[in-house]
Amino acid sequence: MPVLFKKKKEKEGWRTFFDFFPTPKFLEMPSPGLAISETGLRLVEFSHTKKGYILERADSAPFSESLISAGDIKDKEKLILELKKFREKHNLRYVRASLPEEKAYLFNTTLNQEQMENASTSIEFSIEENVPLSVSEAVFDFVVVNPDRSPDEPAKVNVSVVSQEVVAEYLEVLRTAEFEPLHFEIESQAIVKSVIPRNDAGVNVILNLSRGRAGLYIADGRAIAFTSTIPLAQYGSDQKTPLSAECLNEILVEMKKIFLYWQNLAERMEKRIKPIEKIILVGEDGGRAEVADFLGKSFEVSIEKGNVWQNVFSLDDYVPSISREESLSYAVAIGLAMPRRSKI
Secondary structure: OOOOOOOOOHHHOOOOOOOOOOOHHHHOOOOOEEEEOOOEEEEEEEEEEOOEEEEEEEEEEEOOOOOEEOOEEOOHHHHHHHHHHHHHHHOOOEEEEEEOHHHEEEEEEEEOHHHHOOHHHHHHHHHHHHOOOOHHHEEEEEEEOOOOOOOOOOEEEEEEEEEHHHHHHHHHHHHHOOOEEEEEEEHHHHHHHHHOOOOOOOEEEEEEEEOOEEEEEEEEOOEEEEEEEEEOOOOOOOOOOOOOHHHHHHHHHHHHHHHHHHHHHHHHHOOOOOOEEEEEEEOOOOOOHHHHHHHHOOOOOEEEEOOOOOOOOOOOOOOOOOOHHHHHHHHHHHHHHOOOOOOO
């Protein structure tokens, strides 16, 4: 069993909760993305053809009862049973899996060229300044947002932190169900990989809407700058039942807070920042017409359903077997299924 929570020597690289196997070629393998949420499991796998990537399979397994709440596993035995059934159905072993947004801390920092030579150590020193976890109880990973920067330009780094306890619990559940996770990723980061174009340097708000829960994320380019997850009032269990006025108002109130936060950030930093350009809708209920209509009355920015396939293939060249509406619920699984170090 690999060591999960101890760093290796710098010259050997950094092992975090994201990558459990050190062989680079193995990490580049296209592997199924398994999204684990409060409402159920979702799976996406791509295959490569001479013309590019295509959707190999996509499937879901809704939970009939509450097994996870606010990222906490409420019934470990039943969750393991659901995972086992899903694994056996699809003959799975290696997967890239999600971790709950509610259990993650995200922050951004900058590193100069000297600091980048020992980036993980440099970031470790800043963890306790940014998250309510000690270094000894935290595991983290980071992404350099501007890899094509000039030699004298600081690296902009997006850091993800999760407690050892959370990672260990999800790892235990998956391995007991006989999965072997290659990679863990926070929900918001997986979604950004699927819905934000690779060359997009703008600022967007992503609304990830599912039954009883809404995640709101500010994406500055392809880096997560802020996240908020709120519970929602109960509403209809099928797409034909409109969202309640109470539920829509809860989303609106939180969305206004997000916009106000971004506006105030410019004042606190005393410099100009890019304005929010649009609201992108994803999730099981992201395609509901009443959501876009309701938000459109309060915000002047454009509101659109996410194109979850755009960083894998063009819909002009290949049309997957699931509908546009249904694809919104697979945004996390799609981001996970995209090989982390590949060009797709």
